[in-house]
Amino acid sequence: MSTPAALEEALLGAIASLEPRTATASGSAEVLRGVFDAQVTSRHLDVVARELQAAGRGFYTIGSAGHESNALVAAALRPSDPALLHYRSGGFYAARAAQVPGSTPIRDVLQSLMGAADEPIAGGRHKVFGNAALSIIPQTSTIASHLPRAVGLAVALHRAHRLGVPATWPEDAVVVCSFGDASANHSTAVGAINTALNTAFQGLPVPVLFVCEDNGIGISVPTPAGWIETVYGSRPGLTYVSADGADPATALTAARRAAGYVREQRKPAFLHLRTVRYLGHAGSDAEISYRTPTEIAADHARDPILGTARALVEAGAATPDELIGRYRVLRAEVDAVAESLRGARTLGSATEIVAPLAPRTPDAVARAAAGLYDASRAEQPATLAESINATLSAAIERDRRVVVFGEDVGRKGGVYGVTRGLARRHGRARVFDTLLDEQSILGLGLGAGLAGLLPVPEIQYLAYLHNAEDQLRGEAASLSFFSTGQYRNPLVVRIAGLAYQRGFGGHFHNDNGVAVLRDIPGLVVACPSRGDDAAAMLRTCLAAAAVDGTVSAFLEPIALYHTRDLHEDGDGGWLAADPGEHAPIGRARVHGAGADLTIVTFGNGVPMSLRVAKRLAERRISAQVLDLRWLAPLPVEDIVREANLTGRVLVADETRHSGGVGEGVVTALVESGYDGRIARVASHDSFVPLGTAASHVLLGEQQIEKAAVELAEKE
Numbered sequence: 001m002s003t004p005a006a007l008e009e010a011l012l013g014a015i016a017s018l019e020p021r022t023a024t025a026s027g028s029a030e031v032l033r034g035v036f037d038a039q040v041t042s043r044h045l046d047v048v049a050r051e052l053q054a055a056g057r058g059f060y061t062i063g064s065a066g067h068e069s070n071a072l073v074a075a076a077l078r079p080s081d082p083a084l085l086h087y088r089s090g091g092f093y094a095a096r097a098a099q100v101p102g103s104t105p106i107r108d109v110l111q112s113l114m115g116a117a118d119e120p121i122a123g124g125r126h127k128v129f130g131n132a133a134l135s136i137i138p139q140t141s142t143i144a145s146h147l148p149r150a151v152g153l154a155v156a157l158h159r160a161h162r163l164g165v166p167a168t169w170p171e172d173a174v175v176v177c178s179f180g181d182a183s184a185n186h187s188t189a190v191g192a193i194n195t196a197l198n199t200a201f202q203g204l205p206v207p208v209l210f211v212c213e214d215n216g217i218g219i220s221v222p223t224p225a226g227w228i229e230t231v232y233g234s235r236p237g238l239t240y241v242s243a244d245g246a247d248p249a250t251a252l253t254a255a256r257r258a259a260g261y262v263r264e265q266r267k268p269a270f271l272h273l274r275t276v277r278y279l280g281h282a283g284s285d286a287e288i289s290y291r292t293p294t295e296i297a298a299d300h301a302r303d304p305i306l307g308t309a310r311a312l313v314e315a316g317a318a319t320p321d322e323l324i325g326r327y328r329v330l331r332a333e334v335d336a337v338a339e340s341l342r343g344a345r346t347l348g349s350a351t352e353i354v355a356p357l358a359p360r361t362p363d364a365v366a367r368a369a370a371g372l373y374d375a376s377r378a379e380q381p382a383t384l385a386e387s388i389n390a391t392l393s394a395a396i397e398r399d400r401r402v403v404v405f406g407e408d409v410g411r412k413g414g415v416y417g418v419t420r421g422l423a424r425r426h427g428r429a430r431v432f433d434t435l436l437d438e439q440s441i442l443g444l445g446l447g448a449g450l451a452g453l454l455p456v457p458e459i460q461y462l463a464y465l466h467n468a469e470d471q472l473r474g475e476a477a478s479l480s481f482f483s484t485g486q487y488r489n490p491l492v493v494r495i496a497g498l499a500y501q502r503g504f505g506g507h508f509h510n511d512n513g514v515a516v517l518r519d520i521p522g523l524v525v526a527c528p529s530r531g532d533d534a535a536a537m538l539r540t541c542l543a544a545a546a547v548d549g550t551v552s553a554f555l556e557p558i559a560l561y562h563t564r565d566l567h568e569d570g571d572g573g574w575l576a577a578d579p580g581e582h583a584p585i586g587r588a589r590v591h592g593a594g595a596d597l598t599i600v601t602f603g604n605g606v607p608m609s610l611r612v613a614k615r616l617a618e619r620r621i622s623a624q625v626l627d628l629r630w631l632a633p634l635p636v637e638d639i640v641r642e643a644n645l646t647g648r649v650l651v652a653d654e655t656r657h658s659g660g661v662g663e664g665v666v667t668a669l670v671e672s673g674y675d676g677r678i679a680r681v682a683s684h685d686s687f688v689p690l691g692t693a694a695s696h697v698l699l700g701e702q703q704i705e706k707a708a709v710e711l712a713e714k715e
Helices: 004-016 029-054 070-076 090-098 105-114 147-162 187-201 227-232 248-265 293-302 304-314 320-340 350-354 362-370 384-398 422-426 438-450 462-482 531-548 605-618 636-646 661-672 691-696 701-713
Strands: 175-180 208-214 239-244 269-274 402-406 431-433 454-459 491-497 524-526 551-557 589-591 597-601 623-627 630-632 648-656 677-683
Touching: 004 029, 004 293, 004 304, 004 320, 029 070, 029 090, 029 105, 029 248, 029 304, 029 320, 070 090, 070 175, 070 208, 070 248, 070 269, 090 105, 105 320, 147 175, 147 187, 147 208, 147 438, 147 462, 187 208, 187 438, 208 227, 208 248, 227 239, 227 269, 239 248, 248 269, 248 304, 293 304, 304 320, 362 531, 384 402, 384 422, 384 531, 384 551, 402 438, 422 431, 438 454, 438 462, 438 491, 454 462, 454 531, 462 491, 462 551, 491 531, 524 531, 531 551, 589 605, 597 605, 597 636, 597 701, 605 623, 605 648, 605 701, 623 636, 636 648, 636 661, 648 661, 648 701, 661 677, 677 701
Parallel strands: 175 208, 208 269, 239 269, 402 431, 402 454, 454 491, 491 551, 524 551, 597 623, 597 648, 648 677
Antiparallel strands: 524 630, 589 623
């Protein structure tokens, strides 16, 4: 197994054996001096990471050793080019920091390794390469899940400038994202690259530089020789550039060529950077269990630091002794900073840890929401779909940052007509269609938020979200957390969902799997049931995105989109006018003033429960209906208050019995000390079948009524 000591011995021995040369004219010598320093700094940080772990002072040992040739990519770019980096990007980080005066890369990385609370980007929450001053957006990805965001940012930069929205990065910026050869096989990477090519094929700017750092192995599984070149080397629309990281002169030329092409042509390019991996996958990886000592030792000749040293010596820009001396000076600098951080403060409480996760400024949100209200529709009763349409239209008119997109939302106006007419009214720069790929739709939203826009992507059905959930969990919801609010993901994801479509479509079009959304820290989950709430809640989500960077899932009950009546045909009882207000996040709505029973529900359960309440009144049982509206965070204060008013609570939950919303409601009541009666009815733990069979597994009015009567009449 390769050890830090053996690796250092091989490197320094090889440098010492280089033959000094007379200086020759070389325009790249000064650049390579900087690259050498960045590479060596990164190598020392990898070694010290293991020493810190052994001493109980460090908590992360996945290093960059062997990948330090990515410093050449940084040298080929500008510090104003946004970067979303692979976790082996120590060389890039150090080289980018050298381009920005006042940067402290050694201190930054050491604090990150130690989980120090004063670390400048994640504040000790994770080891990341990130720094707002360096235009490096923190990523914790191991499977290229940041690529959809990178493509989204590349696409959105042009759109933001076109719409006159102030953007963090210049109009000619290049978005660079790096990933490993094993991750290149992941559906997230494949989909993101496909989206970039499809978008460029349509003539739209996509200035993204994909950097595949190919070390030939994914933890212990070899990448087939020639695979990356075969897959990406001749793909139509994708400029492919190959470079050997052990040959810095040619690699620098290749990186400059790839970056220059993207900057000038505004089209994607793929830089295949061949690297080597030293010291195993991480500190705990017993590399000798799947690689022979001969294989490990043979890689020493491909050390990128040795390649840079050789180039400098052969150009007469440095002697072997000078480079070895510089190597030792940089190690002393790393050691000195590590010593100065002895006793560095770590995060001390749950409150401190979660502070940047989901900031809330309700007064500012209320003011922003008021600015999105269209008073001309105040007296016009509307359906749920009509209210969403009108609210989106008003938001687009009043805030130039708002963009609405998704599959079929433009020309067609959505599968259910919810966005009908918006593209015609506001133009295709503001309302537009996307590919059929939920990862890419959400990735565009993530990138658009970074670019300064206020994105409103649509996911056509809740069931379609499940193959892209990590874009919300691992990317959108975590960005503010891992950047202490320096980067945010303002995002309102509209999702058509839930069931009760009279059996249409089966489980892909009738999905009540909401638990996965409620499990994402910081994510707001809104679920309006009627037009007035839809307008108020959508304005709140948009305002919270603009003010606090809030990420919201706006869950729209499909079966209620065009519902007009409540109790009987033609009564218009489910139409409602826009109240002109906003609905504070985490506050419920009460219908009625019953004293005998509180029915807690949401979505389709609201009209069902109101019909049940009317029939209960005929039995002289007075029931009120509490519409949760917000499924995360739950309106606990309102639930407890209304429960205590009646002393009897029936939770009518259209989601599944196991993992459904009702579990959270009951838990909230128990934890509050509520000592009244509780009952719960929910849908079965089943997928929703086709046709009339759906009624056998979904919560129905008869179940609600039966449980309500039993609860109300029970002594």
